[in-house]
Amino acid sequence: MKTLVWVEHDGKAVKDATLAVVTAASKLGEVHLLVAGSGVDAVAKEAAGIAGVGKVHVADNAAFGHNLPENIAPLVAELMGSHDAFLAPATTTGKNIAPRVAALLDVMQISEILSVEGPKTFTRPIYAGNAIATVESSDAKLVLTVRGTAFDKAATSGGSGTVEAVGAGSDAGISSFVGAEIAKSERPELTSAKIIVSGGRALGSSEKYEEVIVPLADKLGAALGASRAAVDAGYVPNDYQVGQTGKIVAPQVYFAIGISGAIQHLAGMKDSKTIVAINKDEDAPIFQVADFGLVADLFNAVPELTGKI
């Protein structure tokens, strides 16, 4: 089977989410990559070095500059003439593009796969991860999105893919990029961080989040996260949200501070290797999944932890 993997990048470098998709694709067959964008030579070169990669298709065109699915989906659909499976990370970019490709190919997509069970059989979460479905496709071609935390990341070096330019592409003329507000930060990205410190509604304000959560994250070099309640209360921006409706994460260590552990939050972090919970309510559901639970007032315990760790 020949697979085509969507390379997620920021114009300068390959994003980590891509590496898990390469691993998933390698379980199906030959791995080809697609780097689409504007001025993406460096990205293509980096992508060719990913372990296990065969061919890297590069579509360099201003129309592909902002991942507009109206322009990119036809390009992918065309390349799928010579590939059997299209795989994209289950990121907001991948989720935006893949179904548009699937419909152009008249294929029913399989979303957020967790494992590859056979050439056309996969597992995926349904009902916010409260159930796992094993599903089998009957379509001639496959379109899949891949949950990044469910697969190991392919090595970023050791590969010797051949770079090949593909057709010019065109602007469909129905959509354009206006602007973005992307949070700039020195911190690791939530979805690839080894340690995450998350705060919940119990913090009470954005000032307290800043005062209590941030110093611990700083000390550990951790990414910052939050529960939906904390995001909805306006303590932190929405891209901090961990949960079924936010980011799905699986770090080495996840600190849940002042987070009760609603189902929707647990769905986003229960695959973390070690979960640490600090909450003053000893009956909080978060303690049912925590490896280490501390029943304490977070306003005392967290600064003490920051001081001693």
Added chain:
Amino acid sequence: MKILVPVKRVLDYNVKPRVKSDGTGVDLANVKMSMNPFDEIGVEEAIRLKEKGVATEIVAVSVGPAKAQETLRTALAMGADRAILVQTDDAVEPLALAKIFKAIADAEQPGLVILGKQAIDDDNNQTGQMLAALTGWAQGTFASAVNVDGDSVNVTREVDGGLETVKLKLPAIVTTDLRLNEPRYASLPNIMKAKSKPLDTKTPADYGVDTAPRVKVVKVSEPAARSAGVKVADVDELVAKLKALGVHS
């Protein structure tokens, strides 16, 4: 401008799903069903656009069993003008749904179709994007703001790392994210009024769409349970446990 709002009847978001012991799916017998929350946000957004004078008519559509009528009546009570039930007892996949909505869009000629970004039962997150592909229209997915301006619409999207705004030529497809709005509750008079609003009943065959599944569900199982660990007595004990894992500054 007309707005089409597809709505799905799903297991209420407050009900904990239980996997059936025979592994064929999630138990939906005798449990509360409601409108998919993301679709509710779509209905609300359409109503707000009508209140602003941007939209003139809101048509709610649902593909599902006879009981999906209740979901459509909820949309009508919130403020949709009329409804179409495409009745079927089969579980209809996103691709077939998109084909049905495409046929309805051909007939109704809406300026916008506003869908939930995903249904909270199968979590596919596909139907809006697929409908956009089939119609050839632009798509603004995961919307947190929608501003119609003449013959185009600016959609602010919730993306990994922040927000992004795209400008789409109308007609267009929008899918909703959580923070787009807070849906209203239907008032009692409006619930009464909704009962007399028009609701057409059709079938997938009326639109020439084959709803046979492309993806077979082999089995549905419980996720691996995570067991509770230990409670530590104080911060010092926690620090010791963390240091043993190699976690320190």
